[in-house]
């Protein structure tokens with residue numbers, strides 16, 4: 050059995066290399082890193098943010114050849130030119146394996162690190178994020194395929210006529226473009242989006258290739274996926290080209306008893322109090338309202354949605370679970386999985402739940418939330434992956450050229466359109 054990591058592992062390069070190698074040996078499609086810009090996101094009881102995602106993924110790229118590398122990065126506290134450059138760099142260096150998970154930072158304390166007096170409200174964050182993503186996409190498209198010629202005999206480095214300014218003028222951003230280097234190996238990095246409020250859904254339907262979401266209940270997962278597909282069609286898109294990948298917190302054991310022993314150990318490590326405090330923040334309720342642990346979860350005391358500052362997607366999913374299953378405070382605290390559907394059991398039991406979601410139209414795939422690293426990742430690749438492979442639900446080996454292909458996504462339309470336009474122009478002489 051693989052070890053449980055030391056607390057300091059989350060700042061260790063060797064640790065990230067180990068994770069990348071384990072994931073690739075297990076044929077996982079990608080590693081997905083969350084972002085916590087400040088210490089305060091987990092509360093003072095656990096002062097722990099994340100390393101910069103793109104930098105960490107670049108290290109992982111160096112020890113792997115097939116594994117996708119997806120990093121979360123904020124649209125609230127970045128500049129689009131800078132972020133487009135960073136993730137395009139990662140796509141070049143990894144030979145077409147980069148993905149960007151676009152989020153609109155929910156934690157108000159981040160504002161204090163960016164010379165801002167006030168954290169923008171939910172609507173403003175999404176308005177900025179819409180523009181942000183649009184600018185990033187235009188920058189990623191600013192070099193046409195074939196713009197880099199590199200013909201030393203003719204002394205022709207590149208074709209300036211295939212490199213375009215974007216001249217973006219919006220409410221939040223004014224960016225001239227283009228990017229300082231050619232289009233990336235997979236046309237452009239894959240865009241993920243996380244945020245499942247109505248504004249988040251709309252944004253994902255416009256721009257995202259993949260959606261990372263939290264849905265505890267099967268009926269919510271089905272509703273979410275069909276709503277996203279409908280919204281994508283309303284934007285003129287092919288609904289099969291937006292992949293819905295809900296999070297699933299898996300706690301595995303080779304027997305049911307072993308899985309529950311691991312769950313109990315995790316509860317001890319996390320501590321009941323901090324976990325309850327996180328639940329209170331996730332749904333927007335004063336901690337004092339949760340003092341009666343064995344009473345039904347008091348949904349009547351959550352702040353109204355319009356006054357809630359965090360992720361509405363997470364909140365709705367957790368509250369629906371509490372109401373539908375009539376859970377007490379204690380039960381919800383032990384079952385909400387830190388935000389995602391939690392499944393404790395043997396590989397067969399976990400695979401059954403995945404398969405049921407898949408068959409019912411609630412998911413195109415899953416974002417596994419690993420309980421403890423690196424042992425949980427080791428369990429996922431040695432226990433769960435073989436079970437999914439036995440059922441024919443998971444590939445036996447990598448067969449794709451880049452992350453886009455691995456996820457069943459077509460090349461970006463802008464690339465196809467430009468190539469067709471140029472072929473027509475050339476054919477017409």
Ligand SMILES: Cc1cc2nc3c(=O)[nH]c(=O)nc-3n(C[C@H](O)[C@H](O)[C@H](O)COP(=O)(O)O)c2cc1C
Pocket residue numbers: 082083084085086121151152153154155156243244245246247248249250261262263296359360361362363
């Ligand atoms: C599944 C999921 C994952 C998220 N991951 C992150 C993250 O890694 N870092 C972060 O700052 N915010 C994260 N967020 C929250 C985003 O900041 C999100 O854009 C914002 O809170 C709005 O969410 P909403 O549309 O659900 O209200 C996540 C949200 C969801 C639903």
